[in-house]
Amino acid sequence: MTDTQQTPSGRSAAGDSPEVEERIRASVETGIPSAIAELSRLVRIPSVSWTAYDPANVRASAEAVAELLRGTGAFESVEIKQAPISGPSTGAGETLGQPAVLATRAAKNGRPTVLLYAHHDVQPQGDAENWDTPPFEPTVRGDRLYGRGAADDKAGVMAHVASVRALVEALGPDFDLGLAVFIEGEEEFGSRSFANFLEQNKTALAADVIVVADSDNVDIDTPALTVSLRGNVTFKLTVSTLEHASHSGMYGGAAPDAMLALVALLATLHDENGSVAVEGMRSHDDAAEPPALSEEQFREEAALLPGVTPIGTGPILSRMWSQPTVTITGxxxxxxxxxxxxxxxxxxxxxxxxxxxxxPASEAYAALERHLRAHAPFGAHIEISDVDTGDAFLVDTAGWAATEAKRAMTDAWGREAVETGVGGSIPFIADLVREFPEAQILVTGVEDPDTRAHSPNESLHLGVFKRAILAEALLLARLDARN
Structure with missing residues (x-):
């Protein structure tokens, strides 16, 4: 088959030609040292997006990402932009979200447009004493790069940059595929301006395929396309029983203290197996049977202490992918x-x-609120505030984009791509679905079970990084050939 022959589906086969694939593979291989060095420079920027931290670091991170995207030579426009946290329009006195990077190039000759998403902000480091190496000093040990954001999600940012760079080197800068790159700056702080950013930049972000590089893989040898994500509900719960503190010796035993009431209330959220016992919080009963995961492997990956048993019922992966959870995080x-x-x-x-x-997350929140108010012991007063919700997500894997993505992953990794669920949440995907209902959404990533995202000693497996770049570059090249 020549570079210009047609496949049975009617698309040009240039992106599938051995010559193009060979050039893509060579470009990724030779570009890996630079990609790791550039990722390390990003990791050194402590771009924590939480309000208690210096926003200048997030701005510096955005500027560094913008320069990397400009350096690919692929884009007609690269801008750093902000959107308001609330309200659809920017005006005097509005609070803006953290800086995001938006890069675009228009599609030509009937080719599709692909939107590449990642985020350049990171979680706080936590207690520095729990890190083996400084959190913002990238350190390679063995086959892993350690540092806050090394995987979540600055590796996702660099996977996009490196795959676009490989595409340009393999096809030249005048390829036909449309590209938009959206690198968010506040995903770790709730994506508070995300919906407004989409609304204000809808034309620039419109795409046929959206690749969200913020998930994980089965292991360091097996690629995964994430097909389900749980939603989330978070809030502050305050339990009060007294107008002021009282002497525990004088009044204890008769006056209920708030800690006693809180502990009793929280104990009602789970049954004796540790499953959620909140009426109205539902499992995803229509989910396909998940792959088997041994308890031994789970214990190792989840870091259970000796003698501690898993909670819940049913297959272990179904507990993490298809069932609700309730956790006290602070x-x-x-x-x-x-x-x-x-x-x-x-x-x-x-x-x-x-x-x-x-x-829907709103339905789960209503169930939690009913439960807490109904089960408050001793007449304790309940206050719920600072509520945040995000809906779950299910991927339609019947589309051509998912088929092409799994094929590219399989070719890049040398192992069949697996469809997986993820217990975590990416709430903004619901915003993408609402704004771009016709787009096919692919959730990929560079993480693996040992990544420890959000935890001390977060790390990136460099082999996974390389294969993720290659898979995305192959996907882009093949979509460039699609009519």
């Missing part, structure tokens, strides 16, 4: 060092729930 209470002999009047926690695919 608590405001006196520390052990500062504890005094008093009955606490109020205690607050951060509750984080994962919502099974198929259930």
């Amino acid at each position: 608590i405001d209470a006196p520390s052990v060092v500062d504890a005094s002999n008093t009955l606490l009047p109020s205690v607050a926690v951060r509750l984080s729930a994962r919502v099974a695919p198929g259930q």
Whole structure:
């Protein structure tokens, strides 16, 4: 088959030609040292997007990403843009979200347009003492690069940059594929301006295929296309029982303190197996049977201590992909060092729930609120505030884009691509579906079970990084050949 012959589907076969694939593979291979070095420079920028941190670092990160995209020579426009956190239009006094990078080039000759998404902001480092190496000093040990953001998601950013660079080197800068690149700057802080950014830049972001590089793979040898994500509900729960603190010796045993009420209330959220016991929070019962995962492998990957047993019922992966969870991720209470002999009047926690695919996050929140108010012990007062929700996501894998993505992954990794669910959430995908209902959405990524995203000693497997770049570059080349 020559570079200009047609496949049975009616598309040009240039992107499938051995010559193009050979050039793509060679470009990725020779470009890996530079990609790792550029990723390391991004990791050195502490681009934490939370409000308590210096926004200048997020701005510096956006500028660095913009320069990388300009350097590919693929784009007609590369801009750093911000959108308001609330309200559809920018005006005086509005609070803007963190800087994002938007790069575009128009499609030609009937070719599709692909939108590549990743985010350049990162989680806070946490306790530096828990890191083996400084969190913002990228360090290679063995076949892994360690550092905050090394995987989540600056490796996703660099996978896009490196794959576009390989495409340009293999096909020349005058290829026909349309490209848009959206590198967000506040994903780790709730994507608060995401919906407004989409609305304000809808024309520039419109695409036939959207690649979200922010997920993981089965292991370091097996690629995955994520086909389901759980939704999320988070809020601050405050439990109060007293107008002020009272002496625990004088009033304890008769006056209910807030900690006692809180502990009793939280205990009602799960049954004896550890499954969620909130009426109205549903499992995804129509989900396909997940692959088998041994308890031994799960224990190792989840870092269970000896003697600690898994919670829930059913296949282990179904518990993480298709069932709801409720977790307490933070608590405001006196520390052990500062504890005094008093009955606490109020205690607050951060509750984080994962919502099974198929259930709206608003419905799950309503179920949680009903449960907490109905089960508050001793007449305790309940306050719920700072509510944030995000809907779950299910991929339609019947489209041509998913077929092409899995084929590219299989060719790049040398192993059949697997469709997987993920227990985590990417709430903004619901915004993408709403704004671009006709687009095919592909959720890919560079992570693996040992990545430890959001945790100390986050790392990127460099072999996974290379194969992820190659898979995306092959996909782009083949889509460039699609009529």
